[in-house]
Amino acid sequence: MSRIGYWGAAVALAAIVGGADLALACSRVLWNDNGQAVVVGRNMDWPEDTRSDLWAFPRGIARTGLSGDGNSATWTSKYGSVVASAFGAATSDGMNEKGLVVNLLWLTEADYGERDPKIPGLSLSLWGQYLLDNFASVEEAVAAIERHEVQILPVHVPGSGEAATIHIALADATGDSAIVEFVDGGAARIHHGRQYTVMTNSPPFPEQLANLKKYQGFGGTEPLPGSTDQADRFVRASFYIEHMLPPHDLRETVAGVLSIMRNVAQPLTTSDDPAHPETSNTVWRTVADATDRIYFFESTHSPNIVWVDLDELDLAAGAPTLKLGLADNPDLVGDVSGAFKPSAPLPFLKGEF
DSSP states (O other), rough: OOOOOOOOHHHHHHHHHEEEEEEEOOOEEEEOSSSSEEEEEEEESSSSSOOOOEEEEEEOEEEEESSSOOOEEEEEOOOOOOEEEEEEEEEEEEETTOEEEEEEETTOOOOOSSOOOOOOOGGGGGHHHHHHHOOHHHHHHHHHHHHHHSEOOOOOTTOOOOOOEEEEEEEOSSEEEOOOOEETTTTEEEESTTTOOOEESSOOOHHHHHTTTBBBTTTTTTTOOOOHHHHHHHHHHHHHTTOOOOOSSSHHHHHHHHHHHHHTOOOOOOOOTTTTTOOOOOOEEEEETTTEEEEEEOOOOOOSEEEEEEESSSSHHHHHHHEEETTTTOOEEEEEEGOEEEEEOOOOOOOOO
């Protein structure tokens, strides 16, 4: 390896934003004390292929928050980034050139509040990209969220009226971490600290932490759970990240995180029970090496892993937007930093109340 030696059609949009009967049942794990690199693993769980692609965005892109009500947030990207899209309409996961990592996961209980027309609006499809474009660290991003500089606007599935409910995990090259949830009428609830290494889905984060205490190794007596339920995945991921053996090199570090993500993944089954969206398939996973700025992507429909070295990309202001189409390229493997091609901008989905 060099240095290591997918949100269209209503169904497609539903895969981005979910609904009452659908959910992004995902998992995120941060390994920040291994002595090699700060790495973040993430599973994307969904009952069908999300046709994800990788995008490289340079600095200097002028963006709008796509609020649709005349008061959109506006900014020019300070930092370049590599992201995973889904169905070509949103950033769902990614890392910027400073090592800030964002992972967007489903949270049924999320509540972005009533629209305040005095606050610039930001489409949920752009939430992760906004953070990657503007901030170099978790501390910077958290401070901006606390200042309530923008208001997150739901994304609706055309023809259904269903809105997205998402929370976000942040990590950076120092190993800092934050879990951000909007609840209770739009209030931001932020859990900020290196100790917050795991996130799944419902229930909200404080309840996940309370549930964790029932299990062996966390103060309780119950044995490690084994189901695909969101809370069970949270417990299992928390246990394994606490018991990882020290890696000898970067290869073992990435492999170690992948081993946990595979343990909390969901096999390619035929389950489509809307009452249990947590049984969705894991369709892809990522590992973001925030220290070395290398972004790994693995489709569960292919035995191959690809990775992108951000240092090998032209992310300077004025450089073109780049895209690596993964959906129709199942044979890609290894370092694909040189395989990106210039592309028209990613058409983000408009937010609305």
